[in-house]
Amino acid sequence: MSTLDTTASVPGQRTAGSKPKPHRGQRFGDGGGVLNVFSHGFLAIWAIMIVLPLGWVVLGSFKTDSQINGSAWSWPSSFHFDAFSRAWSKGIGGFFLNTIIVLLGSVTLTMLFGSMAAYVLARYEFKGNRFIYYLFVAGSMFPVYLALVPLFFMVRNLGEISPYLGLNSYAGLILVYVAYSLPFTVFFMYSFFRTLPSAVHEAAMLDGCSHTRTFFQIMVPMAKPGLISVGIFNVLGQWNQYILPVTLMQPTQAGEADHSMLAQGLVNLALQSGYKSDAPALFAGMTIAMLPVLVVYLSFQRQVQAGLTSATLK
Amino acid sequence: MRHGKYPFIVGFLFLPIVLYVGLVLWPYAQTFGYSLTDWSGASQDMNFVGLANYTRLLDDEVFAGALWHNLLLLILLPVITILIALFFAFMLNVGGKGGTGGVQGVKGAGFYKVVFFFPQVLSIAILAVLWGAVYRTDESGLANGILIKLGLATAHDPVAFLSDPDMVLWCVLAVLVWSGVGFYLVLFSAAMQGIPKDIYEAALLDGAKRGQTFFKITLPLLWETVQTAWVYLAIVAMDAFALVASITPGAYFGGGPDHHSELISTYLMRSFLRNGEAGYACAMGVVIFFFTLILTVVSLWATKRDKIEY
Numbered sequence: 001m002s003t004l005d006t007t008a009s010v011p012g013q014r015t016a017g018s019k020p021k022p023h024r025g026q027r028f029g030d031g032g033g034v035l036n037v038f039s040h041g042f043l044a045i046w047a048i049m050i051v052l053p054l055g056w057v058v059l060g061s062f063k064t065d066s067q068i069n070g071s072a073w074s075w076p077s078s079f080h081f082d083a084f085s086r087a088w089s090k091g092i093g094g095f096f097l098n099t100i101i102v103l104l105g106s107v108t109l110t111m112l113f114g115s116m117a118a119y120v121l122a123r124y125e126f127k128g129n130r131f132i133y134y135l136f137v138a139g140s141m142f143p144v145y146l147a148l149v150p151l152f153f154m155v156r157n158l159g160e161i162s163p164y165l166g167l168n169s170y171a172g173l174i175l176v177y178v179a180y181s182l183p184f185t186v187f188f189m190y191s192f193f194r195t196l197p198s199a200v201h202e203a204a205m206l207d208g209c210s211h212t213r214t215f216f217q218i219m220v221p222m223a224k225p226g227l228i229s230v231g232i233f234n235v236l237g238q239w240n241q242y243i244l245p246v247t248l249m250q251p252t253q254a255g256e257a258d259h260s261m262l263a264q265g266l267v268n269l270a271l272q273s274g275y276k277s278d279a280p281a282l283f284a285g286m287t288i289a290m291l292p293v294l295v296v297y298l299s300f301q302r303q304v305q306a307g308l309t310s311a312t313l314k
Numbered sequence: 315m316r317h318g319k320y321p322f323i324v325g326f327l328f329l330p331i332v333l334y335v336g337l338v339l340w341p342y343a344q345t346f347g348y349s350l351t352d353w354s355g356a357s358q359d360m361n362f363v364g365l366a367n368y369t370r371l372l373d374d375e376v377f378a379g380a381l382w383h384n385l386l387l388l389i390l391l392p393v394i395t396i397l398i399a400l401f402f403a404f405m406l407n408v409g410g411k412g413g414t415g416g417v418q419g420v421k422g423a424g425f426y427k428v429v430f431f432f433p434q435v436l437s438i439a440i441l442a443v444l445w446g447a448v449y450r451t452d453e454s455g456l457a458n459g460i461l462i463k464l465g466l467a468t469a470h471d472p473v474a475f476l477s478d479p480d481m482v483l484w485c486v487l488a489v490l491v492w493s494g495v496g497f498y499l500v501l502f503s504a505a506m507q508g509i510p511k512d513i514y515e516a517a518l519l520d521g522a523k524r525g526q527t528f529f530k531i532t533l534p535l536l537w538e539t540v541q542t543a544w545v546y547l548a549i550v551a552m553d554a555f556a557l558v559a560s561i562t563p564g565a566y567f568g569g570g571p572d573h574h575s576e577l578i579s580t581y582l583m584r585s586f587l588r589n590g591e592a593g594y595a596c597a598m599g600v601v602i603f604f605f606t607l608i609l610t611v612v613s614l615w616a617t618k619r620d621k622i623e624y
Contacts, residue, residue, distance in 0.1 A: 147341035267560045297435040
């Protein structure tokens with residue numbers, strides 16, 4: 001990834017196409033000129049297609065109701081944050097908090113359980129090792145909604161064991177998120193643990209380090225790059241989750257607290273009457289949901305891109 | 315060193331396996347069982363009805379339509395997304411004018427990669443609300459606003475987009491492609507950087523054109539990555555629930571107008587949560603299970619190539 005950014009400033013690049021001189025670059029540039037205009041055009045158009053809708057939504061949160069229902073090209077008359085506070089008071093703030101709580105628990109547990117299982121499967125030989133590994137791998141092949149109906153009742157039954165685990169509970173959703181993130185996490189961390197040198201591991205064991213301690217103090221720090229990759233993958237995946245919270249996080253009876261996730265709450269508000277009369281608040285709600293992720297992404301874009309792609313390529 | 319090995323293995327595997335089997339595998343398995351019953355989902359009463367749900371599916375036109383829509387997405391989404399992403403990735407990595415520095419990407423490659431990736435970090439549900447606003451059927455929607463500016467539509471005669479039965483599925487496909495290209499572009503870029511630059515330089519010295527280097531070098535060496543992308547996109551196409559459920563018209567999980575954007579996921583969810591036909595919904599799940607299984611095997615077999623070492 002890092003090589004890319006430096007390439008743009010390589011000297012001699014501009015001379016290759018324009019000034020014909022006996023130079024290696026002339027041959028490399030053949031056909032490049034036309035293609036370059038062409039490709040730059042496409043790249044620029046695509047970039048506009050990405051940025052325009054996002055910017056349009058942010059602008060929309062400053063517009064008035066009649067402006068939003070008028071021409072799409074109207075410019076907000078003044079920039080004040082009324083719509084944001086209205087959106088926040090309609091529950092966006094709460095949804096945000098719910099999502100953070102669930103993700104804190106689910107990502108931590110996913111990483112812990114996933115790497116524990118992957119480590120044992122990758123580093124220890126025992127009967128049934130292959131079977132368990134393929135059991136995990138098979139689970140990542142099918143869309144989640146195949147299991148939705150029984151899952152709903154499974155979680156409801158869990159709620160009868162303990163009210164903290166049932167429908168519309170944080171812990172219940174956390175466990176479900178963890179379970180559905182395990183196949184990929186195990187699959188990825190498995191191949192990562194396989195690549196780590198075994199000498200360090202053996203040295204630690206010879207020095208009398210227990211299996212558990214070897215794992216937490218030696219193998220986990222060594223696997224940090226892999227953990228970061230798959231961690232980012234899980235954060236984004238669980239943040240983007242929609243079908244699971246829609247099924248599991250509906251208030252089961254009137255008056256129960258609304259534990260909606262951010263995405264789910266936003267869609268509900270858009271579909272129901274919540275924002276019918278208040279389009280700017282809907283746009284502001286979208287902005288609130290978008291901006292934190294974009295800011296985090298822009299600050300860590302190198303890690304996110306590297307992490308996501310290496311996670312998928314393994 | 316051996317002592318304490320088995321307690322340790324069991325200790326580390328116990329919780330992950332309990333969670334995974336309990337909340338993932340067991341529900342998958344139960345789906346098969348419930349699909350043979352007339353269970354409503356509301357109570358615990360159910361009767362064994364054999365294959366009745368499956369014979370009913372055969373005559374269900376809505377289901378056939380949904381299956382067809384899923385199949386369309388399954389073919390078109392990976393093809394279009396991968397082609398655009400490959401093209402962009404090639405441009406950003408080796409499409410630039412060569413200089414003394416050799417083969418390189420176009421200017422501003424880093425910027426494009428960051429921007430194209432934006433949709434990937436936004437929740438699909440947020441994208442759904444966003445595109446719902448873009449596709450508004452009057453001049454207040456961004457899409458219509460642009461078409462009016464370009465003179466392709468008028469304020470009195472705007473394009474209906476999602477309310478148009480013939481357009482709705484294409485609108486959904488466009489959003490999926492729009493949001494997916496960035497990710498696969500970055501994925502392909504990462505793979506392309508693994509290809510030694512000397513290969514390109516040798517080819518260019520031998521007089522190869524840019525296009526030739528793409529088809530003769532890049533594509534064969536990226537084949538495995540393309541395969542991976544294909545599988546991931548197929549999963550997206552089979553799901554697409556959040557998007558269709560929230561932007562297309564129709565009470566309870568969209569699918570409208572008149573089932574023209576119905577997908578199996580939306581139909582399944584409606585049968586289960588609204589129509590009280592949990593058994594029937596499970597039968598759909600089972601059909602999808604085999605559908606996915608067969609397609610995965612077929613596509614892996616059809617795209618099989620010998621691995622090229624480099």
